[in-house]
Amino acid sequence: MKxxxxxxVPRQRLELEVRREQLLAAxxxxxxxxxxxxxxxxxxxxxxxxxxxxxxxxxPTKKDLYRAAVQRGADLLLERTFMPPEVPPVExxxxxxxxxxxxxxxxxxxxxxxxxxxxxxxxxxxxxxxxTRVEIADRIFGALPLPHVDVAxxxxxxxxxxxVEAIALDWLRQGQPTIQTLRDLAGAVLTAAIVKAAGASxxxxxxxxxxxxxxx
Amino acid sequence: MKxxxxxxVPRQRLELEVRREQLLAAxxxxxxxxxxxxxxxxxxxxxxxxxxxxxxxxxPTKKDLYRAAVQRGADLLLERTFMPPEVPPVExxxxxxxxxxxxxxxxxxxxxxxxxxxxxxxxxxxxxxxxTRVEIADRIFGALPLPHVDVAxxxxxxxxxxxVEAIALDWLRQGQPTIQTLRDLAGAVLTAAIVKAAGASxxxxxxxxxxxxxxx
Numbered sequence: 001m002k003x004x005x006x007x008x009v010p011r012q013r014l015e016l017e018v019r020r021e022q023l024l025a026a027x028x029x030x031x032x033x034x035x036x037x038x039x040x041x042x043x044x045x046x047x048x049x050x051x052x053x054x055x056x057x058x059x060p061t062k063k064d065l066y067r068a069a070v071q072r073g074a075d076l077l078l079e080r081t082f083m084p085p086e087v088p089p090v091e092x093x094x095x096x097x098x099x100x101x102x103x104x105x106x107x108x109x110x111x112x113x114x115x116x117x118x119x120x121x122x123x124x125x126x127x128x129x130x131x132t133r134v135e136i137a138d139r140i141f142g143a144l145p146l147p148h149v150d151v152a153x154x155x156x157x158x159x160x161x162x163x164v165e166a167i168a169l170d171w172l173r174q175g176q177p178t179i180q181t182l183r184d185l186a187g188a189v190l191t192a193a194i195v196k197a198a199g200a201s202x203x204x205x206x207x208x209x210x211x212x213x214x215x216x
Numbered sequence: 217m218k219x220x221x222x223x224x225v226p227r228q229r230l231e232l233e234v235r236r237e238q239l240l241a242a243x244x245x246x247x248x249x250x251x252x253x254x255x256x257x258x259x260x261x262x263x264x265x266x267x268x269x270x271x272x273x274x275x276p277t278k279k280d281l282y283r284a285a286v287q288r289g290a291d292l293l294l295e296r297t298f299m300p301p302e303v304p305p306v307e308x309x310x311x312x313x314x315x316x317x318x319x320x321x322x323x324x325x326x327x328x329x330x331x332x333x334x335x336x337x338x339x340x341x342x343x344x345x346x347x348t349r350v351e352i353a354d355r356i357f358g359a360l361p362l363p364h365v366d367v368a369x370x371x372x373x374x375x376x377x378x379x380v381e382a383i384a385l386d387w388l389r390q391g392q393p394t395i396q397t398l399r400d401l402a403g404a405v406l407t408a409a410i411v412k413a414a415g416a417s418x419x420x421x422x423x424x425x426x427x428x429x430x431x432x
Contacts (some may be wrong), residue, residue, distance in 0.1 A: 116342075126332075150393075151390070151392040151393040152393045152397050152401070154386075154390075154392075155383050155386055155387070155392075155393055155397070155398060155401065156383075156401055158382050158383060158386040159379040159380070159382045159383040159386070159401065159402075159405065160379065160382075161382060162378040162379050162380075162381055162382025162383070163375040163376065163378050163379040163382070163405070163409075164375070164378075165378055165382075166374050166375045166376075166377060166378025166379070166381075167371050167372075167374060167375040167378070170370075170371055170374040170375070171371065174367070174370075176367040176371075177366075177367040177368045177371055181368050181371070181413075182371060184412065185368070185371065185372055185375065185409060185412050185413055186375075188408055188409070188412035189375065189379070189405055189408055189409050189412070191408075192404055192405055192407075192408030192409075193379075193401060193404070193405050193408075196400065196401055196404035196405070197397075197401055
């Protein structure tokens with residue numbers, strides 16, 4: 001890697017990014033399974049098959065590693081639920097919600113750690129989780145058939161995100177009801193919350209008959 | 217206090233309980249304002265006008281003091297929102313919800329610390345917060361006009377508690393919309409969530425026309 005030929009630089013950069021990603025994935029898995037204090041840099045290095053030196057190269061302190069790992073966990077959830085703008089708004093909401101619950105089903109421990117504070121909270125980690133919610137709220141605002149988002153609609157959407165997180169975390173503990181029931185419930189609650197909020201602020205609500213279909 | 221006469225023992229016990237309560241109140245205030253590491257036993261003693269010795273008498277370690285303070289914060293929220301069983305069910309829900317938002321308005325920092333993880337999270341503190349939600353959910357189950365609470369209704373209520381927490385925390389950050397709008401929104405969402413959940417499980421929903429009046 002030292003005697004890099006110019007032509008190979010891009011490929012090396014890619015490899016370095018992949019390596020960083022692997023380190024973060026290994027770190028996030030460990031931080032999810034144990035408390036912050038219980039995770040040593042050695043443990044992460046061993047799990048990732050890397051040297052401690054490489055880890056310190058990317059992340060000078062354990063705190064840096066921890067925050068980057070939490071950020072990566074949050075980024076994965078956002079990537080997974082992203083719907084491109086060419087998808088029609090209502091479909092973005094439906095498919096985004098379905099993708100969100102798919103993520104919960106497949107990465108339960110990671111989700112519970114992120115949204116249920118299982119990774120432990122300091123101000124910066126709380127900011128990462130909060131930024132994730134802000135991004136999800138912005139996507140919803142962009143998909144609502146409303147002329148503008150006022151404070152009541154804003155509150156309704158933030159509340160709804162809290163609703164979805166609570167039913168997802170509860171499902172991870174209880175294993176019930178079905179994910180389909182949760183999706184239907186979340187869809188019905190989003191509709192009700194937006195209609196009520198838009199009505200409270202005397203916005204036109206005609207277009208809101210069914211922002212999310214609540215059954216298929 | 218050393219030469220206690222028998223007749224004064226009950227009063228002394230009361231005084232000791234009041235003293236313990238004062239220590240916890242002072243501790244909770246400090247843990248809300250700063251991080252766990254930043255709060256020293258000396259600070260709590262000074263704020264409560266007590267000796268370090270007295271604090272250690274009640275709480276052998278800082279961790280003990282911290283957990284007792286968090287528990288007291290959660291207990292206050294539950295006491296404040298408690299409605300006696302002789303109050304009719306729908307009114308219990310309405311008045312309980314109003315009392316909940318009153319608490320949020322008056323004790324914003326304490327509420328944000330408890331429900332927004334501001335006091336820091338370890339497994340025992342998370343258990344205190346979770347037990348608070350379980351108690352609130354049980355009260356709601358007891359006030360719903362349903363023959364039984366199935367898994368879908370259970371999820372709906374847990375989700376709704378997440379909705380209320382999210383709009384309350386958002387209101388504490390934004391100061392908008394009005395508390396009355398939040399109460400109306402929360403009432404409408406509870407109705408919609410329960411009707412949807414009870415419908416999903418084919419329970420009779422006739423009695424559910426309006427479990428919480430959504431405007432006054």
